[in-house]
Amino acid sequence: MSELPPLFMTSGDLIADRRVELARQYQAAGDLAAAADLFAQAVERAPQFAWGWFLLGAARNALGDRAGAIAAYEQARAHDRVDRLGAGLQLARLSAADPAGAMSGGYVRALFDQYAPRFDAALAELSYQAPQLLFDAVMATGPRHFARALDLGCGTGLAARAFRRHVDAVHGVDLSPGMIAQAERTGLYGSLAVDDMLAFLRRQSDASADLVIAADALVYLADLAPLMREVGRALAPGGLFCFTVETHPGEGVVLGEKLRYAHAADHVRAALARASLAATTSAAVSTRTEAGAPVPGLLVVARR
Numbered sequence: 287m288s289e290l291p292p293l294f295m296t297s298g299d300l301i302a303d304r305r306v307e308l309a310r311q312y313q314a315a316g317d318l319a320a321a322a323d324l325f326a327q328a329v330e331r332a333p334q335f336a337w338g339w340f341l342l343g344a345a346r347n348a349l350g351d352r353a354g355a356i357a358a359y360e361q362a363r364a365h366d367r368v369d370r371l372g373a374g375l376q377l378a379r380l381s382a383a384d385p386a387g388a389m390s391g392g393y394v395r396a397l398f399d400q401y402a403p404r405f406d407a408a409l410a411e412l413s414y415q416a417p418q419l420l421f422d423a424v425m426a427t428g429p430r431h432f433a434r435a436l437d438l439g440c441g442t443g444l445a446a447r448a449f450r451r452h453v454d455a456v457h458g459v460d461l462s463p464g465m466i467a468q469a470e471r472t473g474l475y476g477s478l479a480v481d482d483m484l485a486f487l488r489r490q491s492d493a494s495a496d497l498v499i500a501a502d503a504l505v506y507l508a509d510l511a512p513l514m515r516e517v518g519r520a521l522a523p524g525g526l527f528c529f530t531v532e533t534h535p536g537e538g539v540v541l542g543e544k545l546r547y548a549h550a551a552d553h554v555r556a557a558l559a560r561a562s563l564a565a566t567t568s569a570a571v572s573t574r575t576e577a578g579a580p581v582p583g584l585l586v587v588a589r590r
Contacts, residue, residue: 297328297337298332298335299332302331302332302335305324306337306338306341308324309321309322309345313345318345318348321345322346322349325345326342333361336362336363336365336366336371337362339358339365340371340373340376342358343355343359343362344376356380359376366392368390368392369390370390370393370395370396371393372393374389375393375541375545378541379545385541385547387508388508389506389507389545389547394461395461395463398460398461398465399464399465400464402465402468403464403468405442412574412576413574413575414502414573416530416574416585417445417448417449418448419571419573420529421448421452423585423587425452426567427566427587427589429496430452431454432452432454432496432526433453433454433496434453434454434496434497435455435456435457435495435496435497435499436456436458436459436487436490436499437456437457437458437459437499437501438483438503438504438513438529439483439500439501439506440460440466440475441460441462441465441503442465442469442472443468443469443475444501446472446475449499455476456474457475457477457478457479458479459480459483459486460478460479460480460481461481461482462480483500483507484512484513484516487516487519488516490516491520493520493521493522493523494520494522495521495522495525496524496526497525497528498528499528500528502530502532502573502574504530504531504547505546505547508541509539509557510531510549510554511556514527514557514560514563515561521563522590523590525589525590526566526587527586527589528586528587528588530571530573530584531547531549531583531584532547532549532581532583533549533570533582534548534550535550536550537550537552538550538552549584551568551584554586558588562590563588563589563590564590565587568584568585570583570584571584571585573585
């Protein structure tokens with residue numbers, strides 16, 4: 287998930303682009319100082335080149351130049367107002383600031399649009415199992431059949447595949463048009479929307495769903511409370527909300543190295559309580575591996 291879409295690859299200045307290309311060769315060879323110098327030359331020629339500033343920030347950060355990295359990432363964000371590059375996330379990590387609000391919808395959309403065609407294959411390499419874990423937990427909780435389900439951050443439709451024999455109609459939402467295009471091909475959804483999860487939930491009628499699924503989608507939200515409030519409103523009495531999050535042993539919310547949010551158990555419990563959702567299952571799980579190691583997570587099934 288490190289590649290960037292073509293629109294970020296050109297500054298409109300051929301010489302600046304060639305310097306970026308050469309800089310990336312130096313970077314790949316381990317000469318970060320030469321790479322940083324060439325990235326700086328590129329943005330000097332093309333000062334509105336957000337991708338060049340972003341690469342300069344990464345090179346400076348790798349060199350231990352924290353102040354220089356922050357300055358470059360600030361320029362990247364200034365010249366990419368929807369922050370498709372995720373400069374705000376890099377700034378949050380470098381400044382140790384409150385991570386809330388650091389992740390833009392533009393970043394998530396760009397990330398998954400480019401990732402969509404190979405999403406399922408890539409997750410298979412990570413031993414990804416969130417949908418199956420959620421399905422097993424819900425089946426153990428009961429009921430075993432649902433009339434209307436909402437699939438938050440539906441991606442390519444992996445959760446719908448897991449639950450398809452037990453749900454009459456699944457309605458999905460994802461920020462990425464590329465992901466929604468993949469989900470449409472499954473034929474498993476009653477409807478699909480390209481939208482923010484919270485905005486989608488706010489359009490749902492009160493007590494209109496009896497199952498809400500969020501398979502690893504909440505790792506792109508800092509504060510879970512607003513979304514859980516809307517889930518609680520949209521669920522019928524007795525309805526279930528099943529979800530996974532990445533977690534950490536401390537308190538609150540942290541932004542991890544992979545630029546996903548990890549939620550401590552205390553944050554999850556507080557958000558559920560404010561939404562009048564009662565956890566029937568709360569288990570330590572890992573839904574994927576990274577660099578050969580399991581990523582710590584929580585799986586929760588909560589009832590309204």
